[in-house]
Amino acid sequence: MTHSILISGASIAGNTAAFWLSRLGHDVTVVERAPEFRDGGQNIDVRGVGREVLRRMNLEQAALDHGTGEEGTTWVDEKGEVVAEFATDDIEGDGPTAEMEILRGDLARLLYEPAGERATFRFGETIERIDDDAESAIVTFSGGATERYDLVIVAEGVGSKTRDRVFPGENDPRWMDLTIAYFTIPRAPDDNRMWRWYNATCGRSISLRPDNHGTTRANLTIQKAPEGEQEWDAERQKAYLRDRFADAGWQAERVLRGMEDTQDFYFDVLRQVRMKRWSKGRVVLTGDAAWCATPLDGIGTTLAITGAYVLAGELHRGGDITSALQRYEATMRPMVEDGQGVPKIAPRLMHPRSRLGIHLLHGALDVASKPLVRDTAARLFAGQPKSPDLSAYPAFSQVME
Ligand SMILES: Cc1cc2nc3c(=O)[nH]c(=O)nc-3n(C[C@H](O)[C@H](O)[C@H](O)COP(=O)(O)OP(=O)(O)OC[C@H]3O[C@@H](n4cnc5c(N)ncnc54)[C@H](O)[C@@H]3O)c2cc1C
Numbered sequence: 001m002t003h004s005i006l007i008s009g010a011s012i013a014g015n016t017a018a019f020w021l022s023r024l025g026h027d028v029t030v031v032e033r034a035p036e037f038r039d040g041g042q043n044i045d046v047r048g049v050g051r052e053v054l055r056r057m058n059l060e061q062a063a064l065d066h067g068t069g070e071e072g073t074t075w076v077d078e079k080g081e082v083v084a085e086f087a088t089d090d091i092e093g094d095g096p097t098a099e100m101e102i103l104r105g106d107l108a109r110l111l112y113e114p115a116g117e118r119a120t121f122r123f124g125e126t127i128e129r130i131d132d133d134a135e136s137a138i139v140t141f142s143g144g145a146t147e148r149y150d151l152v153i154v155a156e157g158v159g160s161k162t163r164d165r166v167f168p169g170e171n172d173p174r175w176m177d178l179t180i181a182y183f184t185i186p187r188a189p190d191d192n193r194m195w196r197w198y199n200a201t202c203g204r205s206i207s208l209r210p211d212n213h214g215t216t217r218a219n220l221t222i223q224k225a226p227e228g229e230q231e232w233d234a235e236r237q238k239a240y241l242r243d244r245f246a247d248a249g250w251q252a253e254r255v256l257r258g259m260e261d262t263q264d265f266y267f268d269v270l271r272q273v274r275m276k277r278w279s280k281g282r283v284v285l286t287g288d289a290a291w292c293a294t295p296l297d298g299i300g301t302t303l304a305i306t307g308a309y310v311l312a313g314e315l316h317r318g319g320d321i322t323s324a325l326q327r328y329e330a331t332m333r334p335m336v337e338d339g340q341g342v343p344k345i346a347p348r349l350m351h352p353r354s355r356l357g358i359h360l361l362h363g364a365l366d367v368a369s370k371p372l373v374r375d376t377a378a379r380l381f382a383g384q385p386k387s388p389d390l391s392a393y394p395a396f397s398q399v400m401e
Helices: 012-023 049-056 060-065 104-115 161-166 234-245 252-261 300-317 321-339 345-350 355-368 374-381
Strands: 004-008 027-032 043-045 072-076 082-087 101-103 120-123 127-132 137-141 146-149 151-154 174-186 195-200 204-210 215-223 266-272 283-285
Touching (some): 004 012, 101 104, 151 161, 161 283, 174 234, 174 252, 174 345, 204 234, 215 234, 300 321
Parallel strands (some): 004 151, 027 120
Antiparallel strands (some): 072 082, 137 146, 174 266, 195 204
16 A cells, blocks of 8 residues: 655655655655755764665665775874774774764765655755644645645654654653764865864863865864753854863864854754654654664664664555554664663763863773774774664565566
8 A cells, every 4th residue: 555655854764764665656755944955964874784774775885985984083182192093994893983984964865866766855845733634644834835644754853843743742852961063174184084082171072084075074072961052043053162162272273263164064962862652643753853862872873774764664564554653663662772772971981071081081092992802892882772673674676666
């Protein structure tokens, strides 16, 4: 049985769902708030079962070919001297840098292009209201039009407005006491192929990461309790970062200068989305909108790809929509709960407040990077949650005409 399906959000989860559902014969429309496809964003990892889903989409090799070329992670001191190093070549399996390390925009585009062959994309449009009359979901859009769908998939990311409207008060977020700004700056001659991580006092850090576009990806991170910064406009967020990082040392001056002219500023006050249910009537949540795990475990993109695929797979298995949504939830819950298990102390341990604390962290990382223990230590940085059984779901060969 085929359905008319509306997906809100054209990033990782939304495009994966659009790819599969449109190929499985459903009539799929995607609305995206941004006026055009968003290419921005920084390094994200795809691990384990997420790679299996990409393989089933025939996109695994393309994703590897679009890798950032990052060769590992180093912690550096104020002078840029390396104090600990985890090179990918020295580690068995994934460490802080995964083998599939790709920019969010590159991966989203790899998913979007084939999805766009069969699904209809409408940019600059949002859902204003959803009424469920049991027969269908009646959706009113920002432009005023009203349309009927069998199912609405909300893939709007961590701050999803549609989720908050359809499931008011049901998200019980877990704030991780970490604020991160991601943006692109010009590459400098001494930027190398490593992710360089610098800790400054007062729980601050600066990261510089290589990319495959001739630029450098910068992160500014502050470990502190949230104070609503995610609601500020970008200018206020930048002013706040200028103030907090002015005396941070190492390459702070260069990074702050680069932030002024950057084209892709993404600011996130890290919080996990915690929902007791992911569907209500004909509306279902997926990706970060349903269960954001935060970048701390490096598993958010893997969860988004896997969840969207499981959702499409369960709808494909047939039966009524309600049963399919229940099976989707039962299949994804264990992986999500595992992926959200990162202890709240982790950001604090990685962001000491004092010089002594930074000294102790560097000592611990130095020991952890030694040959005898580094495989075990690296795995602590690489999320490996329980994986769902995908054997009942379609492969690419089944959805090609
Ligand atoms: C521009 C951007 C940059 C990012 N950069 C990073 C990064 O550097 N590092 C990192 O770890 N993670 C980043 N992320 C988050 C990362 O992509 C997700 O954590 C993960 O991949 C899960 O993807 P998702 O599709 O569920 O959510 P997201 O990737 O957050 O995508 C949500 C999509 O929904 C759209 N949207 C939001 N609200 C509405 C609405 N009301 N109506 C219609 N559309 C809506 C958004 O514009 C976006 O395209 C970024 C996300 C975006 C959108």
